[in-house]
Amino acid sequence: MSTETTDHGATYAAAYDVPIYQKAVDHVWIHTVNYIELAQKQGMHVFERGEGSTLYDARGEAWIDALSGLWVVNAGHGRAEIADAMAEQARKLAYVSSAAYTSIPAVQLAQSLAGITPGDLERVFFSSGGSEAVETALKIAKQVQVLRGFPKRYKIIARRGSYHGMTFGAMSLTTGNRAAQERFFGPLMDGVYHTPSPNRYRNDFGLAGEEGDIMCARWVEQEILFQGPETVAAVIGEPISSSNGVHIPSPKYWQLLREICDRHGVLLIMDEVINGFGRTGAWFATEHFGVTPDIMTMAKGLSSGYAPIAATIVRPHVFDVFNDERNTVSHLLTFGGQAVAAAAALKNIEIIEREGLVARAVVMGDYLLAGLRMLAERHPSVGDARGLGLLCAIELVKDKETREKWPRDAAFIKRINELVLERRMLTRVWEILHVAPPLVITHEEIDRMIAILDESIGIAEREFGMA
Ligand SMILES: Cc1ncc(COP(=O)(O)O)c(C=O)c1O
Numbered sequence: 001m002s003t004e005t006t007d008h009g010a011t012y013a014a015a016y017d018v019p020i021y022q023k024a025v026d027h028v029w030i031h032t033v034n035y036i037e038l039a040q041k042q043g044m045h046v047f048e049r050g051e052g053s054t055l056y057d058a059r060g061e062a063w064i065d066a067l068s069g070l071w072v073v074n075a076g077h078g079r080a081e082i083a084d085a086m087a088e089q090a091r092k093l094a095y096v097s098s099a100a101y102t103s104i105p106a107v108q109l110a111q112s113l114a115g116i117t118p119g120d121l122e123r124v125f126f127s128s129g130g131s132e133a134v135e136t137a138l139k140i141a142k143q144v145q146v147l148r149g150f151p152k153r154y155k156i157i158a159r160r161g162s163y164h165g166m167t168f169g170a171m172s173l174t175t176g177n178r179a180a181q182e183r184f185f186g187p188l189m190d191g192v193y194h195t196p197s198p199n200r201y202r203n204d205f206g207l208a209g210e211e212g213d214i215m216c217a218r219w220v221e222q223e224i225l226f227q228g229p230e231t232v233a234a235v236i237g238e239p240i241s242s243s244n245g246v247h248i249p250s251p252k253y254w255q256l257l258r259e260i261c262d263r264h265g266v267l268l269i270m271d272e273v274i275n276g277f278g279r280t281g282a283w284f285a286t287e288h289f290g291v292t293p294d295i296m297t298m299a300k301g302l303s304s305g306y307a308p309i310a311a312t313i314v315r316p317h318v319f320d321v322f323n324d325e326r327n328t329v330s331h332l333l334t335f336g337g338q339a340v341a342a343a344a345a346l347k348n349i350e351i352i353e354r355e356g357l358v359a360r361a362v363v364m365g366d367y368l369l370a371g372l373r374m375l376a377e378r379h380p381s382v383g384d385a386r387g388l389g390l391l392c393a394i395e396l397v398k399d400k401e402t403r404e405k406w407p408r409d410a411a412f413i414k415r416i417n418e419l420v421l422e423r424r425m426l427t428r429v430w431e432i433l434h435v436a437p438p439l440v441i442t443h444e445e446i447d448r449m450i451a452i453l454d455e456s457i458g459i460a461e462r463e464f465g466m467a
Pocket residue numbers: 129130131132134163164165166238242271272273274299300
């Protein structure tokens with residue numbers, strides 16, 4: 001049933017005179033946002049077009065996109081070239097069955113991904129989003145272990161604070177909002193165990209620097225031994241975890257995890273859904289650490305958001321068990337490798353290469369991080385600033401000395417969010433405030449983002465008696 005107005009809508013209509021906003025309040029279910037707040041606090045934003053790092057809403061107002069959507073639009077908004085490639089492909093061929101065939105752009109994309117990913121990762125299973133790519137990785141890992149003759153290896157070790165998506169298996173790996181997930185959907189997938197995640201600002205073991213990272217890797221080995229290596233299928237982690245606050249581990253952490261997995265016959269899955277496609281100043285963040293996982297997931301920046309496409313890429317030794325007339329992967333996704341989406345991803349990769357956006361992320365990332373560090377020096381509520389390439393964040397704290405955390409729903413955090421939005425900047429303001437703009441971001445735009453944060457944090461600190 002369609003309604004012209006709702007209670008929430010009535011409040012909202014008073015604030016906006018553009019009908020599309022009213023319709024959005026009435027009909028669109030925006031993921032994860034509290035609906036009352038969204039409607040009453042004029043939190044509904046409807047966007048019409050984008051250009052580079054700027055978005056224009058349905059009222060024509062310009063916003064700076066400091067999170068590339070949701071760590072997605074690496075190549076920037078408004079790429080006519082990608083739109084043209086998609087249109088051309090759609091006119092030729094949009095879809096063939098992913099169960100039985102493939103298409104020219106899907107083949108070209110698979111080959112391109114085999115070329116840009118590290119080591120001998122070379123066999124690609126396509127899907128539509130990051131959660132699907134992670135589900136695919138889990139299913140491949142479990143099936144490969146069974147087909148290798150280890151039917152009891154079903155357990156997965158993930159890290160605390162991780163986020164790997166919201167479908168059932170991926171959600172079971174995710175711990176960010178565990179209580180809510182268990183309340184509504186528990187029991188979650190059986191056999192998932194969580195270990196400490198590298199965090200140099202607030203290390204679980206009270207260890208500073210690399211030592212703390214290494215202890216986190218050792219803990220994984222302890223967990224494998226405790227569970228019994230003959231029961232463990234895989235270890236999964238983001239090379240640099242965004243959800244856990246963008247802590248950059250020592251290369252030794254990942255190298256040690258690689259050794260531990262090899263020692264115990266456990267597959268290593270690295271989730272590059274956010275980290276990939278130049279975001280951290282390398283095609284894939286695994287490169288910073290000098291390790292090749294057995295299975296790697298990617299999505300988001302794969303098409304810079306121009307089409308919903310994701311991929312799970314594996315090494316030959318993982319695929320080998322399927323090079324056998326008895327074995328087929330027990331997995332199928334109708335839209336995996338859809339031809340128009342593949343064409344979008346191919347053109348996106350071509351642009352990232354041609355415009356040197358991976359190298360640009362290094363230079364602009366250094367500039368951004370310097371700005372964020374300046375905020376940390378200047379503001380009592382900014383405990384830390386960290387990042388690699390254009391994957392950056394600041395951590396908001398109650399007290400710099402004690403590093404006491406703000407609860408995510410603290411009025412102080414909400415106030416900063418309001419102030420940032422009033423200044424027409426889009427990002428995620430939680431106790432971790434992420435800044436990860438498109439790789440085409442300019443120095444002037446970074447200056448503007450830093451100025452907006454400086455002003456917003458300053459006002460909130462004064463209002464809350466912190467400055
Ligand atoms: C590391 C990681 N993995 C997987 C996902 C899930 O991706 P999607 O939302 O496209 O399903 C996300 C989403 O943010 C992510 O950050």
